[in-house]
Amino acid sequence: MAQNGMLDRDTLVKECSSAIDRYQEVWSTIKAKEKDIDSFTTDKTIESKSFDNLKAAMSDYILVIGAMGTAVNFDLNDCQMLKKTINNVDTNKIDVGNLQNQVATAETTIETNKSRLENTQKNLNSCANDNSEAAAQRSTQLRNDIRNYGYNIKNYNEIVNICNHYIQEYQDIEKNTSNFFTQGKAYRDKANGLLDEIMGSFTNGQYSPKQVSSFRNELAEDEKVKATLSIAYESNIEKLGISKNRIQKLKEYGLSMRDIYFLYQNPKTSKKILYIIKGDKESLKKLFLEDPDIVDGNTKAFLVTYVNVLFHKDKKAFCELQNVKNTSIYALSPGEEYSAKKTPDGRTSPYMDEVARRDFALESYEQSIKDKSYKTAAKILEENNKAFGSYRSQWDNVILSGELAQAKMYSNQTVNCYNAAHDPKNKYKNENMKNAQSMYASYEEIMETVSAVAAVKDLNSKNGMVILDKPVKDSKNYTEGFEIRKYNLKYKLYEKEYKTTLNIQFKDTFEKADDGTDDLKDISDKQKEDQKKIREDKKQLFKTVELSALQIIPGAGALYDTLYSVDQIASTNYNCVSGQDKVPEYGQTGVHSILNAGTALAQANQLLSDCNKAEKDYKDDVDLAYSKWFGSFCCYDEGTDEAGENVNKEYNYSYITDIGFDPCIRIEMEKWKKDGMESIVNFTYNDQAGGKEKFMNVLKEDKKMYRTFMNKKIDLQSSSEKYDFMDDMCNFGDFMDNHHSISCSHNIRNHFQDSVSSVMDELITED
Numbered sequence: 122m123a124q125n126g127m128l129d130r131d132t133l134v135k136e137c138s139s140a141i142d143r144y145q146e147v148w149s150t151i152k153a154k155e156k157d158i159d160s161f162t163t164d165k166t167i168e169s170k171s172f173d174n175l176k177a178a179m180s181d182y183i184l185v186i187g188a189m190g191t192a193v194n195f196d197l198n199d200c201q202m203l204k205k206t207i208n209n210v211d212t213n214k215i216d217v218g219n220l221q222n223q224v225a226t227a228e229t230t231i232e233t234n235k236s237r238l239e240n241t242q243k244n245l246n247s248c249a250n251d252n253s254e255a256a257a258q259r260s261t262q263l264r265n266d267i268r269n270y271g272y273n274i275k276n277y278n279e280i281v282n283i284c285n286h287y288i289q290e291y292q293d294i295e296k297n298t299s300n301f302f303t304q305g306k307a308y309r310d311k312a313n314g315l316l317d318e319i320m321g322s323f324t325n326g327q328y329s330p331k332q333v334s335s336f337r338n339e340l341a342e343d344e345k346v347k348a349t350l351s352i353a354y355e356s357n358i359e360k361l362g363i364s365k366n367r368i369q370k371l372k373e374y375g376l377s378m379r380d381i382y383f384l385y386q387n388p389k390t391s392k393k394i395l396y397i398i399k400g401d402k403e404s405l406k407k408l409f410l411e412d413p414d415i416v417d418g419n420t421k422a423f424l425v426t427y428v429n430v431l432f433h434k435d436k437k438a439f440c441e442l443q444n445v446k447n448t449s450i451y452a453l454s455p456g457e458e459y460s461a462k463k464t465p466d467g468r469t470s471p472y473m474d475e476v477a478r479r480d481f482a483l484e485s486y487e488q489s490i491k492d493k494s495y496k497t498a499a500k501i502l503e504e505n506n507k508a509f510g511s512y513r514s515q516w517d518n519v520i521l522s523g524e525l526a527q528a529k530m531y532s533n534q535t536v537n538c539y540n541a542a543h544d545p546k547n548k549y550k551n552e553n554m555k556n557a558q559s560m561y562a563s564y565e566e567i568m569e570t571v572s573a574v575a576a577v578k579d580l581n582s583k584n585g586m587v588i589l590d591k592p593v594k595d596s597k598n599y600t601e602g603f604e605i606r607k608y609n610l611k612y613k614l615y616e617k618e619y620k621t622t623l624n625i626q627f628k629d630t631f632e633k634a635d636d637g638t639d640d641l642k643d644i645s646d647k648q649k650e651d652q653k654k655i656r657e658d659k660k661q662l663f664k665t666v667e668l669s670a671l672q673i674i675p676g677a678g679a680l681y682d683t684l685y686s687v688d689q690i691a692s693t694n695y696n697c698v699s700g701q702d703k704v705p706e707y708g709q710t711g712v713h714s715i716l717n718a719g720t721a722l723a724q725a726n727q728l729l730s731d732c733n734k735a736e737k738d739y740k741d742d743v744d745l746a747y748s749k750w751f752g753s754f755c756c757y758d759e760g761t762d763e764a765g766e767n768v769n770k771e772y773n774y775s776y777i778t779d780i781g782f783d784p785c786i787r788i789e790m791e792k793w794k795k796d797g798m799e800s801i802v803n804f805t806y807n808d809q810a811g812g813k814e815k816f817m818n819v820l821k822e823d824k825k826m827y828r829t830f831m832n833k834k835i836d837l838q839s840s841s842e843k844y845d846f847m848d849d850m851c852n853f854g855d856f857m858d859n860h861h862s863i864s865c866s867h868n869i870r871n872h873f874q875d876s877v878s879s880v881m882d883e884l885i886t887e888d
Contacts, residue, residue, distance in 0.1 A: 126217030128291055130210050137204035144197040151190045181319050184337060187346040188312035194349060196305035203298055215291045220284040227277040227284070234277070238270035308345075311336055354382040361385065363398060371398060374430045384419060393420040397427055400438065402445050409449040412512055413519045425523030432570045436592035440603060443577055443589050446516055448490050448498065450509045452483045479508045499586045499608035499615030506610070517578040521776070524571045528782075531564035535784035535884065536791075554883075561784060561884040568755070573601075573625050575776035576757035580623070585610030593622060601625050602757070621759045629756075630783065630874060631749040740840045747843040750870060751780040751790055751835065781836060785880040789873060790835055797831040798853075802872040806863055816863045820856075829853050 245263040248256045315336035340346050355368055355378050363371075372378070376398075384394045393416060396408040413421065431439040455475040482505045489498035502509060538557035542550045580587045590604040602624040608615040748754075755776040781787040792800050806812030820827050829849045837843050850869055857863055 128215040130207055130213050133207050134204055137200050140200045144193055148193050151186055184340045185312045185316050187350045188308045188340050190349040191345045192305040192308035196302055199301040215287050217288055217291050220288050224281050224284045227280045231274050231277045234270045234273040238267055241266045311340055350379055354378040357382055374434055389417040390420045397424055405445040406449050409446045409516055410451050413515045421519050428520055429567055429570045432573055440589040446513055447587055450511045452479050453508055453510045495588050496615055496618055503610040517581055521574050521578055524567055524574055528564055528567040531560050532784040535560040535564055536787050539788055558884050558886045572755040575755045576625055579775035624758050626756045630753045743840045743843050748777055751786055753778045753783045785877045788880050789876045794835055801876045802869055804863055826856050
């Protein structure tokens, strides 16, 4: 708009159209430059300090470009709105100065006509009593004058109204567009500010970015700039055959268009990333028919992120992805025993017959999956299990391990931020605590996905086919899950449709022991019985091996020693079956001696198997008992049978985390290890007799108990260490019971879990 208050509609519309074209050109240039710089900064073919330094500078240039692009977008939008606003004006030109002059002239003319009208009316009234012909003629003239003055007043009032209308329209346009181009200017100023900092940060060719930069930090966190950097790649992604609706859905998932595009640019990930972002069944099937061992890490990492997003934002799509994975199979090679050639008489070879049968079965299976005839599909799968293969279990492991890796990262960050927030010397406690709460929220979110993925993985390991029908929510128990159909090939469940509800019980810590009791004594007794059984089995094994001249070869089982001949083994004065001495028969060789040696071998193998099983049971019992101190778990239950009736809920522990995986548990473990047992247990001392001093003096007399109390090693790996830990905890409980100078409300494990709950309360924020 001109400064003299002139609005030239046609000229301004043309100028806006020209500006819009120019802005769009600039926007295209910015997108191209951003892509070039991103390609440069993500190039891994050149590795050097100088190149890395240049990449650091380029990352700041990316922010400048993002700010400039945001400014252009604001200006472009304002220009389009201005054009639309001006186009609505129903006159070509609005000259405010001229209109105001016309209003002033018209108002003066109106006042003049009003004055004349008033005088003429008075003159007319004076002729009322005069009956002369001259008076009559004068009255007629006066009435005509009054009518003309009235017309003039009306016409000039219309002129005033029209002029005022356009003046007001001009003022409204000016008011409504006064903020146009200000937001664009603000982002241009920020871009120029960061650009000035960049230009001033080069010293002898080395880039030393300003450490405290309000421009960099503000632009890096600005949602508009992030959106601009993302929009730049949407058109390129659309060219890959991804619809606008699908792109919008991916954006709603919170996925970065920039990250997706550059993953696609990588030749190792291009097709597989495309399978994931398309998200349809056929595309996902192509992915899950790939051997995950040869799929690159970036694709697998993106799949893990995608699964987590689906579980929280689109459970229906989560079901579809799991079902594609669960039903994707491929045809195996018939094997080397079949010849690929035809027989001499021209008949088809067994190989060709097998291929035809296999292909027909595969085609029937895939058609059953398309028709959702899962019962039929499961039967075909069972009948052709040697001809079909699947990477389902491997992909289950990829997804679960990936989710756990992300959860572990957030767990470690939570611990670091929490400890920093509780450091007395730290000046930024509030900021660190907010970061800890944010990291813990991310950890909890991923562990919810872990619970679901672990449950599906566990079901897949027990059933030939599992189909997730739809997501369900139990408002009473606040659990989420899925309606599922199971087709267990082992128990022939594919012959009927078995429906149930899979309830996902999100991650939790192990239940506390009963107040006032300690189950460690029972655990200790059980483990001692296991150890006794192991010793007895080993003793009997060694006796059998020694007397039958056998030896245990690691990794090969029990084998007879080649230093002894079959006759020597057969003539030994010991019966491996009866365990009694025997009288050797004359010339006992050949078959008899081989049978006797075989009997000894079988007995030794059985004893070795029993011993290994006892050792495994012992290790599993110890590990599980130790996990109840410092581990957490994911579990699920099946709520109804195929008739929809309630069944007894049985919790299945589909995944138990590593020790200290949960950040709250890790925080308390570190506190215990560093500051001793007193930091996590609410001890009460009898001060009437110097309770604490007396207790500590008695405690110091028992070095092992003192070490347990002060700084017990608790992040343990071997089963023997774990057993010693629990044995020490049991003994310490007895130790406290025998010293009345101290009391404890309930067992140590419950105190520890109370401390864990306290940390959890600090980390959980109300939405």
